[in-house]
Amino acid sequence: MTIISHPSDLRLQAAAATGPRVLVPTMGALHAGHLVLIRRARELAGPDGTVMVSIFVNPIQFDRVADLAAYPQPLEADLAACREAGVDLVFTPAPGTMYHPDRSVTVTESSLSQSLCGASRPGHFDGVCTVVLKLFLLSGCGLAVFGEKDFQQLAIIRRMVRDLDLPVTIVAHPTLREPDGLALSSRNVRLTPAQRAAAPQLRQSLLAAKTRLATGIREVSELLETARMEIESSPLARIDYLSLVDAETLQPVTRIERPAVLAAAVFYGEVRLIDHVGIAP
Amino acid sequence: MTIISHPSDLRLQAAAATGPRVLVPTMGALHAGHLVLIRRARELAGPDGTVMVSIFVNPIQFDRVADLAAYPQPLEADLAACREAGVDLVFTPAPGTMYHPDRSVTVTESSLSQSLCGASRPGHFDGVCTVVLKLFLLSGCGLAVFGEKDFQQLAIIRRMVRDLDLPVTIVAHPTLREPDGLALSSRNVRLTPAQRAAAPQLRQSLLAAKTRLATGIREVSELLETARMEIESSPLARIDYLSLVDAETLQPVTRIERPAVLAAAVFYGEVRLIDHVGIAP
Numbered sequence: 111m112t113i114i115s116h117p118s119d120l121r122l123q124a125a126a127a128t129g130p131r132v133l134v135p136t137m138g139a140l141h142a143g144h145l146v147l148i149r150r151a152r153e154l155a156g157p158d159g160t161v162m163v164s165i166f167v168n169p170i171q172f173d174r175v176a177d178l179a180a181y182p183q184p185l186e187a188d189l190a191a192c193r194e195a196g197v198d199l200v201f202t203p204a205p206g207t208m209y210h211p212d213r214s215v216t217v218t219e220s221s222l223s224q225s226l227c228g229a230s231r232p233g234h235f236d237g238v239c240t241v242v243l244k245l246f247l248l249s250g251c252g253l254a255v256f257g258e259k260d261f262q263q264l265a266i267i268r269r270m271v272r273d274l275d276l277p278v279t280i281v282a283h284p285t286l287r288e289p290d291g292l293a294l295s296s297r298n299v300r301l302t303p304a305q306r307a308a309a310p311q312l313r314q315s316l317l318a319a320k321t322r323l324a325t326g327i328r329e330v331s332e333l334l335e336t337a338r339m340e341i342e343s344s345p346l347a348r349i350d351y352l353s354l355v356d357a358e359t360l361q362p363v364t365r366i367e368r369p370a371v372l373a374a375a376v377f378y379g380e381v382r383l384i385d386h387v388g389i390a391p
Numbered sequence: 392m393t394i395i396s397h398p399s400d401l402r403l404q405a406a407a408a409t410g411p412r413v414l415v416p417t418m419g420a421l422h423a424g425h426l427v428l429i430r431r432a433r434e435l436a437g438p439d440g441t442v443m444v445s446i447f448v449n450p451i452q453f454d455r456v457a458d459l460a461a462y463p464q465p466l467e468a469d470l471a472a473c474r475e476a477g478v479d480l481v482f483t484p485a486p487g488t489m490y491h492p493d494r495s496v497t498v499t500e501s502s503l504s505q506s507l508c509g510a511s512r513p514g515h516f517d518g519v520c521t522v523v524l525k526l527f528l529l530s531g532c533g534l535a536v537f538g539e540k541d542f543q544q545l546a547i548i549r550r551m552v553r554d555l556d557l558p559v560t561i562v563a564h565p566t567l568r569e570p571d572g573l574a575l576s577s578r579n580v581r582l583t584p585a586q587r588a589a590a591p592q593l594r595q596s597l598l599a600a601k602t603r604l605a606t607g608i609r610e611v612s613e614l615l616e617t618a619r620m621e622i623e624s625s626p627l628a629r630i631d632y633l634s635l636v637d638a639e640t641l642q643p644v645t646r647i648e649r650p651a652v653l654a655a656a657v658f659y660g661e662v663r664l665i666d667h668v669g670i671a672p
Contacts, residue, residue, distance in 0.1 A: 117556060214502035215520065215554035221495035239496065240555070247556045273496035274521070275398060275528045 111192060112199045117208060117248050120201045124250045127199070129159035133251035135242060138165040138202075139182040139296035140191045143286040147255045148195045150283050154253050155198075163192050164201040164245050166208065171237030176380065182299055201249070208244065216240050217274070222266050222360045226373050227384065230350050238263055239270050246278050254278050259285040259293050261371065261386050262360060285385075287313070297381050305378035308344040312376050315340040316387045319372055323389060330354055330364050341376055350375035350382060357388065366391050392473060393480045398489060398529050401482050405531045408480070410440035414532035416523055419446040419483075420463040420577035421472045424567040428536045429476045431564050435534050436479075444473050445482040445526050447489065452518030457661065463580055482530070489525065497521050498555070503547050503641045507654050508665065511631050519544055520551050527559050535559050540566040540574050542652065542667055543641060566666075568594070578662050586659035589625040593657050596621040597668045600653055604670060611635055611645050622657055631656035631663060638669065647672050 114120045124131060132151040136144055151161045165188055172178035185202065192200050216236050222228070223235035246254065256264050268280050286294045291313040292306075301309060319337045327333060334352055341347050355362050357369035366389060373386035395401050405412060413432040417425055432442045446469055453459035466483065473481050498520035503509075509516050527535065537545050549561050567575045572594040573587075582590060600618045608614060615633055622628050636643050638650035647670060654667035 121556070121558065210554065212502065213554045215498060215500050215551045217496060217555070218499050219496050221493065244556045247558060250558070270496045273491065273494045274498070275402070275525045277402065277528060277531070 111189075111197055113189065114199060114201050115204045115207070117203060117244075120199075120203075120248045121250070123199060124160070124162065124248070127160035127250075130155050130253060131160045131162065131249060131251045132253040132255065133162045133164065133245060133249045134255045135164045135166075135245050137167045137181065137296065138188045139184060139299070140165075140188045141294050141296060141298075143257055143259065143294035145191065145195055146286055147257055147283050148192070148197060150281065151253070151255045152196050154255070154281065160198045161196065162199045162201060162249050162251065163197050164203075164249070166201070166203050166241065166245075168208075168237060168241040170209065170240065171234050173231040173234055177382070180300060180380070182296060201245075208241070217243050217270060219266050219269060222262065222269055225355055225360050225362060226262050226351060226353055227375060228262065230375060235263070235266050239266065242267055243270065243274070243276070246276055251278055253281060255281045255283060257285060258282050259295070260384070261373070265360060291317075293383070293385050295383060297383065300381045301378055305346050305381065308346045309376075309378055309383060311341055311344055311347065312374060312383060312385050316372055316374060316385060320387050320389060323366070328366065330366065337372070337374075341374065346378050348377040350377055354389070392470075392478055394470065395480065395482050396485045396488070398484060398525075401480075401484075401529045402531070404480060405441070405443065405529070408441035408531075411436050411534060412441045412443060412530060412532045413534040413536065414443045414445065414526060414530045415536050416445045416447075416526050418448045418462065418577065419469045420465060420580070421446075421469045422575050422577060422579075424538055424540065424575035426472065426476055427567055428538055428564050429473070429478060431562065432534070432536045433477050435536070435562065441479045442477065443480045443482060443530050443532065444478050445484075445530070447482070447484050447522065447526075449489075449518060449522040451490065451521065452515050454512040454515055458663070461581060461661070463577060482526075489522070498524050498551060500547050500550060503543065503550055506636055506641050506643060507543050507632060507634055508656060509543065511656065516544070516547050520547060523548055524551065524555070524557070527557055532559055534562060536562045536564060538566060539563050540576070541665070542654070546641060572598075574664070574666050576664060578664065581662045582659055586627050586662065589627045590657075590659055590664060592622055592625055592628065593655060593664060593666050597653055597655060597666060601668050601670060604647070609647065611647065618653070618655075622655065627659050629658040631658055635670070 132155040134147045134151050155161045167181050217239035218236045228235050290310040292310045315337045352374040354372050357371050370389040375384045413436040415428045415432050436442045448462050499517045504516035571591040573591045596618045600614050633655040635653050638652050651670040652667050656665045
């Protein structure tokens with residue numbers, strides 16, 4: 111497994127790679143959710159292709175300094191996990207090599223990023239788009255694998271690929287969960303035992319709302335109010351947003367006439383967790 | 392010479408091309424200034440490489456609807472000129488094929504674009520960056536040739552290549568001029584005879600300012616005032632901007648301590664012309 115820490119070396123190494131080049135962009139702190147993405151990448155690349163994993167805690171996508179500082183970075187464990195998963199190349203750019211001090215060019219998304227996480231984290235998705243574009247271009251990947259957990263991010267990256275004609279196929283993989291339903295996330299390790307015990311309520315409340323819909327309740331405001339009360343039944347939970355949006359435009363809807371998504375971000379202490387469920391009309 | 396009108400066909404054709412792929416992005420209305428760029432591209436591509444010319448009057452870089460509507464589009468003459476110049480592939484995207492109706496991703500530049508043409512044409516350079524990025528990615532070019540006449544555009548595109556890690560080398564070519572000094576521009580054909588007779592004053596005034604600097608006058612405000620009076624000595628001229636900027640940051644300067652650029656945009660009737668001269672410290 112090749113480990114590369116400078117962008118120009120990634121470009122050179124990737125250009126020399128044979129077969130399909132498949133990238134899994136990550137911020138490290140790899141867990142089982144990442145490993146299924148890597149396994150999917152290995153399948154897509156085939157035995158002759160090249161599986162690349164980037165590990166980069168991208169500073170420009172963090173709106174809160176404290177969140178950036180607290181983001182776990184267990185690099186040695188991540189490298190071991192990549193090695194075991196059959197990764198060919200890991201790109202772990204050293205700080206300061208990805209962005210020039212006077213950088214001034216950004217990729218911006220002005221529609222899908224206006225709701226949900228984009229509304230509560232200003233600049234977040236511009237930072238995501240910019241770093242993902244750079245990683246695509248440096249790695250020369252033809253395929254990239256993303257998790258569905260960050261479904262707004264996935265929608266925005268697909269939009270970027272379409273709007274900027276990026277020669278990359280985006281492959282999505284379903285969210286992995288703990289037995290109690292909590293979505294796997296690198297941030298879960300920062301939960302206290304009490305917060306960890308409370309966190310599965312997020313998923314349960316989203317699923318309960320979906321069930322209520324299936325049984326005929328169509329009043330969106332009532333649905334959101336019930337879910338809000340359920341999530342906040344734990345004094346450890348503080349809702350950042352809870353929103354029902356159109357599955358395509360990600361704009362809030364008040365009636366369910368097309369596929370929709372019920373999505374939430376909830377703080378447990380300083381740890382912000384997200385989850386969502388799809389809603390059929 | 393292959394003529395392609397759909398972006399996806401450009402990607403396919405370009406992927407099959409052999410040797411170096413060299414792109415000359417244009418908005419058509421080709422004149423001798425473009426033809427030297429194409430000749431340079433032919434040299435860079437070599438006999439086995441592929442010279443690609445894009446002809447696209449990019450709507451999202453026009454801040455004035457009237458300017459877009461009036462932009463000359465002599466496609467048949469352009470194609471004949473390309474054929475004669477040894478172009479291998481011309482990309483003339485049909486309207487509506489470059490941008491989706493709900494496009495929402497844009498490349499933005501926030502520093503070099505704040506002065507000069509960027510200040511007087513809001514959104515112009517974001518439109519330029521976005522279309523150039525798309526053309527680079529669709530064509531898969533490794534080299535692209537631009538004219539130095541649009542020196543702010545050139546600086547911004549170089550910055551975009553650096554900041555987004557685009558795998559493209561930018562080659563610049565000096566401005567071509569009429570015998571009386573007027574910079575060649577596709578907009579010159581729209582000048583009335585009287586405007587055409589007045590327009591060379593722009594260049595002459597910039598050169599005169601440079602000469603005054605060389606003879607020891609260092610007072611920038613006085614220099615700009617003199618040049619402004621000279622340009623506007625013609626009643627047909629209306630200055631959009633006249634500015635002395637740092638050659639690297641493109642920020643206005645009041646003293647010349649590093650390489651600088653004296654740049655102007657002047658309206659002759661509805662036709663806006665630009666020119667600039669380099670100033671050594």
